[in-house]
Amino acid sequence: AQSVTQLGSHVSVSEGALVLLRCNYSSSVPPYLFWYVQYPNQGLQLLLKYTTGATLVKGINGFEAEFKKSETSFHLTKPSAHMSDAAEYFCAVTGGTGRRALTFGSGTRLQVQP
Amino acid sequence: NAGVTQTPKFQVLKTGQSMTLQCAQDMNHNSMYWYRQDPGMGLRLIYYSASEGTTDKGEVPNGYNVSRLNKREFSLRLESAAPSQTSVYFCASSVQGSSYNSPLHFGNGTRLTVT
Numbered sequence: 001a002q003s004v005t006q007l008g009s010h011v012s013v014s015e016g017a018l019v020l021l022r023c024n025y026s027s028s029v030p031p032y033l034f035w036y037v038q039y040p041n042q043g044l045q046l047l048l049k050y051t052t053g054a055t056l057v058k059g060i061n062g063f064e065a066e067f068k069k070s071e072t073s074f075h076l077t078k079p080s081a082h083m084s085d086a087a088e089y090f091c092a093v094t095g096g097t098g099r100r101a102l103t104f105g106s107g108t109r110l111q112v113q114p
Numbered sequence: 115n116a117g118v119t120q121t122p123k124f125q126v127l128k129t130g131q132s133m134t135l136q137c138a139q140d141m142n143h144n145s146m147y148w149y150r151q152d153p154g155m156g157l158r159l160i161y162y163s164a165s166e167g168t169t170d171k172g173e174v175p176n177g178y179n180v181s182r183l184n185k186r187e188f189s190l191r192l193e194s195a196a197p198s199q200t201s202v203y204f205c206a207s208s209v210q211g212s213s214y215n216s217p218l219h220f221g222n223g224t225r226l227t228v229t
Contacts, residue, residue: 009154034217043118043204043220044157090156101147101172102218104156 002027002093006105014113019078021108023065023091026072033074034092034102035065044090050074061085086112116140120205120221127195127228135190135224137205145208146188147218148172148180150201157204163188164210195228202226 007022025031032051036044048059055067061084065076074091088109092102121136139146144165149157149172159172161180169180177199179191188207192199202225206218 004156006156036218041222043206043222044218045220046217049217101159101162102157104149104158106154106156 002031002103004091004093004103004105006089006091006108008108009106010109010111012111012113013081015083016080019063019076019081019085019110021076021089021091021110023074023076023105024072025074025091025093027093031093033065033067034094035059035063035074035076036090036092036104038088038090038107040087047076047089081110081112083112083114086110118205118207118219118221120203120224122224123222124225125227127192127226129196129228131195132191132193133195133226134192135203135205135226136187137189137221138187139205139207139219140186141207141209141219142185143207143209143219144185145210145216146182147206147208148178148188148190149204149206150174151204151223152201160190160203192226195226197228200226200228 003026005024034049035047038044048057050057050067058064063078088107090107091105094102118139147162148160163169163182166185202223205221209216
């Protein structure tokens with residue numbers, strides 16, 4: 001079984017401030033972890049993914065995430081928010097046999113204030 | 115470079131009506147998926163097709179049927195629509211099943227309202 005919990009359905013930051021979106025996962029097997037972004041009236045786009053190897057993963061648009069097995073976390077960060085980062089962000093997990101599709105978190109809507 | 119194409123973009127149905135949502139991908143992907151998105155609930159898997167000729171139920175399959183018509187196309191059918199099926203529906207595809215770490219490519223969604 002696998003699940004994802006995203007803490008905070010809405011996060012608001014000022015332009016230029018640090019962005020931190022939290023994700024904790026549960027998986028009975030080593031997980032593959034993903035962050036997706038959704039802009040208004042669009043489908044989801046992949047930001048970054050962790051499979052194996054280096055635990056700090058860099059993605060598009062300056063985002064990165066760190067896999068911490070001991071904390072079962074995969075938080076998404078960006079050092080300096082830009083207005084164009086305003087969107088909804090989804091963490092997702094998959095892994096192991098018998099479960100061949102992603103399980104998504106409930107999403108976090110990021111607002112960026114000027 | 116279309117990627118994943120969904121039709122229609124919007125649809126309004128009355129309770130009890132039926133309809134089929136169409137999805138096609140031009141990336142030669144093996145796996146295709148149908149998700150529904152509801153506020154505060156993220157995306158929930160309805161059905162998926164790991165490869166041409168196979169389909170499997172996801173988390174919320176009740177009230178839906180699917181057809182993997184060929185490698186490119188994966189349709190979702192509502193036989194008797196209910197207000198609880200009001201949602202945004204997303205089709206996605208991946209090279210292989212996502213447990214093999216291949217990311218999903220999404221269409222732009224179909225907004226369905228059932229009155």
